[in-house]
Amino acid sequence: MSENVQSAYQEEQTKLDSVLEEIGTQLARLRAIPVYTGHDFTEQVLEAGREERRQRLSKSEPEPYFGRMDFEEEGKAPTVPLYIGKTGLDGRDPGSQPIVVDWRAPVASLFYSFTGGEERIEYEAPEGWISGTMHLKRNIMVRKSELERVVDTYTRGGEEPAVSDEFLLYRLGENKDNRLRDIVSTIQAEQDRIIRAEKNKALIIQGVAGSGKTTVALHRLAFLLYQYQEQVSAGKMIIFAPNGMFLDYISGVLPELGVGDIQQRTFTDWAAKLLGVESMLADPSETLDFWFGRAGGPAPDNEAPGRFKGSDAFRSMLESAAAALEVSGAPELEFSPWEEKTLPYETILHWYAEEYKHYSAAGRKERVLARIHRWIEMELKPVKPETLRKEYKKKAAQREKAYAKKWPDFSPLTLYKQIFGAAKDTRGILPSEALEAIPASVLKSTRKDLKEGRIREEDLPALLYLHLLLNGVEGAERFDHIVIDEAQDFSPLQISVLDRFVRGHSFTILGDLSQGIHAYKGVHAWEEMSELFGEEETSYHALTRSYRSTLEIIGFANTILSGGVPNAIEAVPVFRSGNKVRMIEFNPKMKAENTEGDEGILAAAKALRLLWGREHKTVSLLTRTQEQAAALHEALQSEFPELNLIDGNMTQYEGGLSVLPLHLSKGLEFDAVVIADAGLQNYGESEWDAKMLYVGCTRALHELWVLHGGATPTFLDNQGEWSEAGWPKV
Numbered sequence: 001m002s003e004n005v006q007s008a009y010q011e012e013q014t015k016l017d018s019v020l021e022e023i024g025t026q027l028a029r030l031r032a033i034p035v036y037t038g039h040d041f042t043e044q045v046l047e048a049g050r051e052e053r054r055q056r057l058s059k060s061e062p063e064p065y066f067g068r069m070d071f072e073e074e075g076k077a078p079t080v081p082l083y084i085g086k087t088g089l090d091g092r093d094p095g096s097q098p099i100v101v102d103w104r105a106p107v108a109s110l111f112y113s114f115t116g117g118e119e120r121i122e123y124e125a126p127e128g129w130i131s132g133t134m135h136l137k138r139n140i141m142v143r144k145s146e147l148e149r150v151v152d153t154y155t156r157g158g159e160e161p162a163v164s165d166e167f168l169l170y171r172l173g174e175n176k177d178n179r180l181r182d183i184v185s186t187i188q189a190e191q192d193r194i195i196r197a198e199k200n201k202a203l204i205i206q207g208v209a210g211s212g213k214t215t216v217a218l219h220r221l222a223f224l225l226y227q228y229q230e231q232v233s234a235g236k237m238i239i240f241a242p243n244g245m246f247l248d249y250i251s252g253v254l255p256e257l258g259v260g261d262i263q264q265r266t267f268t269d270w271a272a273k274l275l276g277v278e279s280m281l282a283d284p285s286e287t288l289d290f291w292f293g294r295a296g297g298p299a300p301d302n303e304a305p306g307r308f309k310g311s312d313a314f315r316s317m318l319e320s321a322a323a324a325l326e327v328s329g330a331p332e333l334e335f336s337p338w339e340e341k342t343l344p345y346e347t348i349l350h351w352y353a354e355e356y357k358h359y360s361a362a363g364r365k366e367r368v369l370a371r372i373h374r375w376i377e378m379e380l381k382p383v384k385p386e387t388l389r390k391e392y393k394k395k396a397a398q399r400e401k402a403y404a405k406k407w408p409d410f411s412p413l414t415l416y417k418q419i420f421g422a423a424k425d426t427r428g429i430l431p432s433e434a435l436e437a438i439p440a441s442v443l444k445s446t447r448k449d450l451k452e453g454r455i456r457e458e459d460l461p462a463l464l465y466l467h468l469l470l471n472g473v474e475g476a477e478r479f480d481h482i483v484i485d486e487a488q489d490f491s492p493l494q495i496s497v498l499d500r501f502v503r504g505h506s507f508t509i510l511g512d513l514s515q516g517i518h519a520y521k522g523v524h525a526w527e528e529m530s531e532l533f534g535e536e537e538t539s540y541h542a543l544t545r546s547y548r549s550t551l552e553i554i555g556f557a558n559t560i561l562s563g564g565v566p567n568a569i570e571a572v573p574v575f576r577s578g579n580k581v582r583m584i585e586f587n588p589k590m591k592a593e594n595t596e597g598d599e600g601i602l603a604a605a606k607a608l609r610l611l612w613g614r615e616h617k618t619v620s621l622l623t624r625t626q627e628q629a630a631a632l633h634e635a636l637q638s639e640f641p642e643l644n645l646i647d648g649n650m651t652q653y654e655g656g657l658s659v660l661p662l663h664l665s666k667g668l669e670f671d672a673v674v675i676a677d678a679g680l681q682n683y684g685e686s687e688w689d690a691k692m693l694y695v696g697c698t699r700a701l702h703e704l705w706v707l708h709g710g711a712t713p714t715f716l717d718n719q720g721e722w723s724e725a726g727w728p729k730v
């Protein structure tokens with residue numbers, strides 16, 4: 001240890017001791033106050049404040065902070081070191097310097113945005129821009145209240161002018177378990193800009209694999225809750241992610257950041273519940289099976305049902321249908337509660353079309369019917385004698401009921417059925433030319449589904465849109481912010497629908513077009529989404545640095561993009577070198593002697609044996625189809641009883657050793673990845689195949705082995721210096 005490092009370490013040890021002592025004292029004082037359990041409201045509020053503080057102090061005790069910066073504010077001397085942590089800690093006395101500054105506080109932004117070269121730096125505080133000079137930026141690792149590492153990433157006038165990545169590399173080199181983690185101590189400047197971006201815009205983030213999109217989005221939510229405390233609440237925020245297992249995988253980050261109660265759902269689950277159609281929903285794995293169930297199956301095109309049902313053209317069609325139903329909403333009938341009393345159709349129409357025109361169709365119907373009811377009551381009042389009034393009242397009630405039934409139900413499902421000709425009464429909802437725009441295969445399959453009482457995931461955005469058009473959105477249903485992860489799998493219609501459910505276009509939309517393996521339903525270019533908003537309402541960010549994988553793995557994955565995906569953005573690695581990617585060939589036809597499996601199974605078993613023997617916490621075997629995953633699981637189970645078989649319905653991710661179809665690995669990461677068979681029998685030469693293998697390869701943090709039975713697609717041919725062939729010498 002150099003002298004400088006030693007003195008820095010000592011300085012930080014002294015500081016840590018004093019901070020821990022302070023935390024201990026504050027905790028002891030709070031714990032000495034008896035917990036209030038009475039009914040006095042003011043006391044209850046005070047107790048809640050104390051409890052929040054108790055929890056905050058206990059949580060921060062093991063790791064009170066992770067960084068220090070010595071920032072000299074212009075015109076304000078002397079420089080006081082600021083310690084930055086996951087939660088802020090106030091001094092004991094009101095108005096005193098905070099002991100630890102929350103990472104989301106305005107001044108803490110300097111810790112992330114300062115990149116070493118700037119002489120004068122500034123940050124935006126509530127009172128305006130504050131400028132000054134950075135003297136020291138230091139990473140401090142405290143674990144279980146023990147000081148573990150002190151790394152100066154910038155010292156003014158020091159030898160190294162630029163902020164070094166040593167601390168980041170240390171973090172990236174660690175093995176990962178079954179949960180995504182927070183990155184507060186190493187957020188990078190480009191990520192910080194996204195985390196702190198203003199609230200009322202649709203942020204579209206294109207980020208290469210492993211660029212931290214999911215992680216950044218979660219940190220952004222924590223930031224928004226801190227920065228806009230008065231305007232947003234956790235209960236009014238939602239994250240949409242692709243499946244239950246992925247939700248489980250990311251579920252630890254927000255609590256780790258001290259944030260609870262944010263809804264984390266799949267779009268399907270949320271939409272089906274809101275529409276009350278859960279029981280009609282076809283098993284989503286049917287669609288996955290169709291696209292991913294057969295090696296060498298068709299690549300998706302614009303006629304794929306999901307693409308069409310998410311398109312702008314279909315949206316216009318839905319709007320026309322809803323408008324037609326709305327116009328023809330009030331039945332062309334007068335209403336007569338008893339003989340010689342009538343309410344003319346023109347009056348009813350006037351109420352419906354003029355007086356209540358600002359309400360949704362369903363809202364107008366409700367109001368008109370309520371008004372008719374009031375009208376009946378008024379008309380009944382003067383009727384005499386009493387017996388006659390009673391007779392009229394009874395008659396009116398029956399007729400009122402019968403009349404209400406003549407109104408359309410304004411149910412999105414009924415209208416949807418009418419559009420596809422799957423309802424008895426189509427009411428001429430759409431002119432026949434409009435229907436011709438629906439691809440014949442889509443029309444046929446959807447009509448069949450609807451007639452049989454079944455809807456699919458791809459129908460949900462349209463049904464929700466009709467729900468919005470016919471019923472509007474209740475204020476209480478609106479979110480303060482929506483995060484959409486893996487947004488390349490969302491359709492423009494889905495985004496339009498969600499836009500009605502969020503205040504001020506407050507979206508974080510993140511994805512990677514190079515990972516667009518659900519191209520049968522998602523967007524093919526971000527413009528499809530950004531066009532939905534005004535220029536002022538969106539902001540586009542690109543993340544090109546990849547933090548997950550080693551240099552070799554990223555180099556290898558980039559060759560897949562350059563060879564197989566036109567115009568793809570290649571990832572820039574953080575310089576972290578590891579082993580080369582292994583390309584291991586086996587003979588797909590030869591059955592190995594004296595074994596139950598074939599060469600592919602033997603190769604997979606050998607790969608797992610070698611990799612699981614190393615210090616990895618998570619190793620996965622990725623297959624082309626679910627069936628192949630199940631077969632490998634069956635064959636390998638006796639040797640690897642801990643091997644988990646993952647399928648699309650899982651809601652928990654266990655980590656450890658897993659076998660799963662490649663498409664389900666999206667969003668996850670593993671210390672080591674084995675592609676079970678990248679041969680031509682599984683992957684063709686299409687862009688879609690290249691994207692699939694790109695997704696699979698970029699799941700690996702430290703090691704990637706690509707097994708292949710015979711020849712591979714040509715985009716796997718030119719890996720330059722990134723790979724070597726054959727098994728490692730052991």
Ligand SMILES: Nc1ncnc2c1ncn2[C@@H]1O[C@H](COP(=O)(O)OP(=O)(O)OP(=O)(O)O)[C@@H](O)[C@H]1O
Pocket residue numbers: 168171172176181182183186187188191207208209210211212213214215216512515547548666667668669698
């Ligand atoms: N600034 C950072 N410091 C430390 N680790 C980071 C940082 N940014 C990202 N990571 C790590 O990189 C990995 C990838 O992050 P994440 O899964 O959020 O990326 P992604 O862009 O959503 O990936 P993909 O699209 O490939 O699923 C995670 O292990 C995350 O912890």
